[in-house]
Amino acid sequence: MRVKRYLVNALPEAVSQIRTDLGNDAVILETKEVKVGGFLGMFRKKKMEVIAAVETGAVKQQDPPQRPVQPEVSAMVEQILQTAKRSGAATATLEPLPMQQARPNVTSAYQDQKQPVAATSETRPLSAVKHPEKPQHEMESPQSRFRMDKEQFIINEIRDLREYMVKLTRESQSQKRLSESIHALKDRLSLQELDPVWSERLIETLTEAEKEEGTAFSYDETWRRAAIQLQEWMQPYCLSGIREDATVLHFVGPTGVGKTTTIAKLAAEYKIKHGRKVGFITSDTYRIAAVDQLRTYANILNVPLEVVFSPMDLPKAYQSLSDQELILMDTAGRNFRSELHVSEVNSLLQTFEPSETILVVSLTGKTADMVAIADRFKKFGVSKILFTKLDETSAYGAIFNLVMNMELNPTYLASGQNVPDDISRFDCHAYVSLLLGEPAHE
Template identity: 35%
Template sequence: MKVKKFVASSMPEAMKRIRAELGNDAVILNSKIVYTGGFLGLFRKRCIEVIAAMDQVSNSRESRVKEKPINKMLYYEPVATQKENPMLKFIKAEENTSSEVIKELTEVKQLLQNISSTREDTVYPELLQHINQKLISQEIEASIRNELMVSLLEKWYTNRRDSTIDDVKRWCKEEMAERISMFRFGDISFSKKYVNVVGPTGVGKTTTLAKIAADSMLKFRKKVALITTDTYRIAAIEQLKTYAKILSVPLEVCYNLNDFKKACDTFKDFDVVLIDTAGRNFRDPRYVEELKNIIDYENEMETFLVLSLTSKQSDMEEIFKQFSSIDIKQFIFTKLDETATYGAMYNMIDKYQIGVAYLTNGQDVPDDKVSASAEVISKLILEDESDERSS
C-alpha cells in the first residue's frame, strides 16, 4: 500500500492533489488542521493535512471483477450552490467492514436522503444543525459559514461519541476566533499621539470619544486633551464641552486646518489628543475631503472608524469605502445593546481584515464600553440570550 501525506489550503485542494497522484480509489486515513510558515509564531497560515493511501493492485477490468466488494464510507463537506445554500460534495474513501463503519454508513445514508430538501437545517447532524442555524440567524456570510461548518464536521466525526452541544459551540467559537485572531483587537495602542474617530452621523462618536478619554486617564494614566472639528452642530460642541469639564481636560474647537495646527501646538506636552469629527451623510464623498481640509492626517495620527451595529452590513461597507482613502487603524462598533444580531461585525472584520478596538453598549461614561477581542466577538455571536442572562 502506498501512503502519502498532503498539505493544502483546503480540503477540495487536497482531494484534487490526492486524485491526481493516487487516483480516485484512494483511502483517506486521517485529516487535521495544521499551521505552516510564519515568523516567531506570528502570521501562520492555516492549512489542512491529509494522510491518504492507495492499494497497489491491478486496475484492470479482470482484477476488479475478482475483487470482493468492499464498503465505501463517504467523506463529505458542505459547499455553496449558486444561491449559497450548502449542499454536500461527496468523496469516496475505502474502509474495512466493521460494525462502526456500518453505523456510520447508516447515518450518512440518512444525510443523503436529506440532500433533496432545500432546507439548510436538514444537511448536518442534529447538533451541528443548531450551530448552522445560529450562524444563519446571526447573518454570518455563507462563504464564512460553510468554511466553519467544514471544520466542525471534521471535529464531529473525530469526537462525536462524547460530543455535546456545548462541545460544538466551543469548537465553533475557537474556529471563529482563530480565523480573525491575526488582526489587532483591544485598547488603543498609544503608539501615535493623535487619535481620531470618524463615521456617519448618529453612531455615537462623541460619547465614544469621551469613554476613550476617561479610560486613557483612569486606566492608562495618560495626560489627555480633546479637539472637536464638529462645528456643524452646536449641540455636539456643547456635549463634548460637558464631557471635558467632567473629566477636567482641555478642549479646542477647530474650524479649519490652521486652527487644528494651532491646537496641536497648544497640546504639544500632552500624551494623547483625542479628536472628534462631524457626522455627515456618508454617501457624500465631499465629507471625507472636508475632513482632510481640517485635520492633518500625516501628523502621528491613528484613525478609528465608528459603526453602529444597528446598521445594515451593506451600509457599513459603503461607509468603509467612503473612508478608504484614510488609513483606518481599527473599527469601533457601537449600540451593542440595541441589537441581538452581530454577524455583520464579524463579516466586516473578515472581509476588510481590520480588528476592533471597542464595543460600546450604552450611554454611560466611562462604563458602557468593552475592550474587544476575537474571543469576545465569537462568544457574542454564538451565545443564546438565555446563556447570556445566566452567565
C-alpha cells in the first residue's frame, strides 16, 4: 500500500492532488485540522491535513491528451478554474463533508501500512466520490447541494467561456471580411468616438453595398457613401433651427461651457447682421463677475441688460425690455445632475412670449455627462442644443451621438472667443465632412 500525506487549505484542493498522484482508486484515511507556521506559537495558520492511500497494485489513471489552445483561451480557463477552486474551498470550510471528520477506526490502518484497507463507506474510492449513487432522499443533504452547486457553477463558467470565444471568432472573421477602405473608415469613426452602435450599422451598410456590386470600394468611394448615409440619418434633426418668430431665447447648461460668450455672439449677429433690436436678461448671480461679463458685452453692443434674482423679477424685466424684438436670457450654470437645480432653472423659463430654450454644451466634456444633462432637460421639453469649444477638440462624434440618441436639434456651432465671428449655424453637410475628414491614403 502507498500512503501519502497532504497539507492543504481545504478538502477539494486535496482531492484534486490525490487524484493526480494516486489515481481514482485512492481512499482518504483521515482528515484533521492543524496549525502551521507562526512565530513563538502566534500567528499560526489553519491548514487541513489529509492522509490518503492506494493499493500498490492500483494503476494510476492516465489523463487524456489535451488539445493545444490559444494563450488567451488558456488564461481564461485558468481564471475560471481558480475562481471555482476558491469557491469550493470557501464552501468546504463552512460546510465540511463527512470525509473531513476524523475516523478512529481507520487510524490503525495508517499506522500498519502492511495491512490492506478495504473500501468501506468510511474509506470510499475517489471515483465513488466523483460519481456517487445515493438514494433520492439523501440528495437533499447540504453536502449534496454543495457538490451540485459547485458543478453548476463550473458548467456556467464554461458556457460563458464558450460564448466569449464564439464572439471573438465572429469579430475576427468580421475583421477579415472588411475591405481595406472600410476597415480604415471604421478606425476613423472609433477615433472620433462615434457610438459603436451607429458605427457598426454604417460599416454593415457599406459592406452589404460592396457585396451587391461585387467589388471593394476605393477610399474615396467609401468616404463618399459614408457621408451620404450619415447625412441621411441626421437630416431630420438638422431641419429645425431656432424659430424665426421666437422673441425670447433661454440658454441653459452647465457652468463653464461658454453660455455668456455665446449669447454675446448671437446678440451681435442678430443686431449687426440682421438689424434686430436685442436685449439681455441674466439670472446668473451665483458665479462671481458673471453679471459684469455680460454687462461689458451689453455696453459694447449698446443693448439693455436686466438682472433677475428670482422668477418674481421676470415680469418687471420683460416689461423693461418690451420694446426689444429679441431677448436673450442667460441662466446660472449649476449641477444639472440634480433634479432640484433643473427645476429651479426651469422656473425661470416661463413666459407668455414665443420662446425657445437652448441647451449649451461643451465638446470638451464627456459624452456621458452631456447625455445625463440633456436627459434632465428633455423632461421639461428642451429639444434644441448648441455646441461650443469646437476648436478645443479633435473628436466630433459626440455631436452625432447626442443628436441621434437623444433626438436633439442642433442649432449652432461655436469655435472660439471672437465676438461675433466664431459661431455659425449648424450645417449637416459641413459637420459630416468634419467628422469623416479626408479619405485615408490608398
